[in-house]
Amino acid sequence: SYELTQPLSVSVALGQTARITCGGNNIGSKNVHWYQQKPGQAPVLVIYRDSNRPSGIPERFSGSNSGNTATLTISRAQAGDEADYYCQVWDSSTEVFGTGTKVTVL
Amino acid sequence: QVQLQESGPGLVKPSGTLSLTCAVSGGSISSSNWWSWIRQPPGKGLEWIGEIYHSGSTNYNPSLKSRVTISVDKSKNQFSLKLSSVTAADTAVYYCARTDKIYSSSWFGYWGQGTLVTVSS
Numbered sequence: 001s002y003e004l005t006q007p008l009s010v011s012v013a014l015g016q017t018a019r020i021t022c023g024g025n026n027i028g029s030k031n032v033h034w035y036q037q038k039p040g041q042a043p044v045l046v047i048y049r050d051s052n053r054p055s056g057i058p059e060r061f062s063g064s065n066s067g068n069t070a071t072l073t074i075s076r077a078q079a080g081d082e083a084d085y086y087c088q089v090w091d092s093s094t095e096v097f098g099t100g101t102k103v104t105v106l
Numbered sequence: 107q108v109q110l111q112e113s114g115p116g117l118v119k120p121s122g123t124l125s126l127t128c129a130v131s132g133g134s135i136s137s138s139n140w141w142s143w144i145r146q147p148p149g150k151g152l153e154w155i156g157e158i159y160h161s162g163s164t165n166y167n168p169s170l171k172s173r174v175t176i177s178v179d180k181s182k183n184q185f186s187l188k189l190s191s192v193t194a195a196d197t198a199v200y201y202c203a204r205t206d207k208i209y210s211s212s213w214f215g216y217w218g219q220g221t222l223v224t225v226s227s
Contacts, residue, residue: 001168031211035152042201042217043152049211086152090212093165095142095154095205 002091004098011104012081018074020101022087025068030089032070034063037084046085047072077105108133110202110218118196118225124189128202128218135183136160140205142214143176143187145198153198157205158185192225199223 005023012018022032032050035043045054047063050070060075074081082105087098114126128141135141143155156166158176166174175188189196199222203214 031213033213035214042220043214044217045213045215048206048213048215049208054215088152088213090210094167095144095157095212097152097154100151 001094002089002096004087004089004096006085006087006098006101008099009102009104011106012074012077013106014079015076018077018081018103018105020072020074020085020087020103022070022072022098023068024070024089027068027070027089028066030065030091032063032065033088034061034072035086035088036081037086038082043086074103077103079105081105108204108216110204110216112200112202112218112221114221114223116222116224118192118223119227120193120225122192122225124187124192124196124200124223124225126187126200126202126221126223127184128186129182129184130204131183133204135178135185136180140207140212141178141185142203142205144201144203144214144217145196146201146220147195147198155187155189155200194225197223197225 034047037043050065051063062073109131111129118124140157142157158164173190178185199220201220202218204216
């Protein structure tokens, strides 16, 4: 089965840029989607199809995907961006989630 | 604005069957979307369980396929999950979600708030 690997945690200083990676075999050939989950809440879609933002998601959130790594970038990080982030792809009629990354804003 | 709401027992006995329903409002379950169940054990990551189309077509996670049944009730604009032979490992927050699909890509644009199901005697 297809696997997606994310770093356990990422720390970023307030106002700086955080990059969260999602590794998978030839993931660049797939569409990657990203979710933000705050404690006690349901996940929220922040990026779909590699680099598209749903309405209401700040432009500070962006995504890219190439080779074996997809990346979610959070620019000008704010305290409210502290959350768990998950990547997700569709593979062989199965939805696959990444292992999740906890983002801490210092 | 589509809204989803899970409902069902919060406690299920081991070896029993977990049953949940997801009510969809603000949109039709007969739209061109699929509808999914996703779960999250306490303190752990997300796991996709399966999905259904209004026609009744389904896809299931191979790791759960033998125990899962997802069905749809178009008259009530809702869909349901049944998970049989549950153990403590099935304790989780269960989410329902709307699945958006384009070609070989699909994502979850709308989620329910989630419901905690505990498997315990």
